[in-house]
Amino acid sequence: MHMAVTIKKLEVSDLDDFTALVHVFENVFEVQPLSAPDPARLGELLTRQDFIALVAQAEQEVVGGLTAYLLPQYYPVKPHVYLYELAIIPDFQRQGIGRQLVDELLRYCHQIGAGEVFVQAEAIDKHAIEFYRTTGGIPMKVFHFSYPLKD
Numbered sequence: 462m463h464m465a466v467t468i469k470k471l472e473v474s475d476l477d478d479f480t481a482l483v484h485v486f487e488n489v490f491e492v493q494p495l496s497a498p499d500p501a502r503l504g505e506l507l508t509r510q511d512f513i514a515l516v517a518q519a520e521q522e523v524v525g526g527l528t529a530y531l532l533p534q535y536y537p538v539k540p541h542v543y544l545y546e547l548a549i550i551p552d553f554q555r556q557g558i559g560r561q562l563v564d565e566l567l568r569y570c571h572q573i574g575a576g577e578v579f580v581q582a583e584a585i586d587k588h589a590i591e592f593y594r595t596t597g598g599i600p601m602k603v604f605h606f607s608y609p610l611k612d
Contacts, residue, residue, distance in 0.1 A: 564596075
């Protein structure tokens with residue numbers, strides 16, 4: 462089912478679309494939310510200059526999107542951008558929507574003067590690795606370390 466899809470960068474007034482995007486992430490990543498997204502927290506994120514959210518919409522409904530963070534650097538003048546999450550609901554996958562989202566993120570980052578966009582994919586997630594490779598990403602072998610903080 463191919464429908465016309467539009468890509469939109471979310472602004473402060475787009476809280477409903479951001480909430481819908483968070484639900485897309487929960488669905489696609491099969492994450493059980495601890496509670497409903499806090500509208501005040503989501504609204505605060507949308508006010509931040511270092512937070513980027515893009516949504517893909519088909520017939521005014523959010524069918525996917527991405528979030529990214531602007532990371533200022535202390536030597537280079539140009540900031541880096543970390544693509545944090547990208548997801549498309551299953552019925553709309555493999556239709557080029559993810560590529561449209563990445564292309565729009567790259568266009569926006571070029572417009573704001575960023576120097577690089579980077580994303581992480583788990584080694585076992587072959588689909589994500591192939592997706593980022595085909596959208597022009599250059600793979601690097603790195604180790605990712607996490608430090609879970611306990612309450």
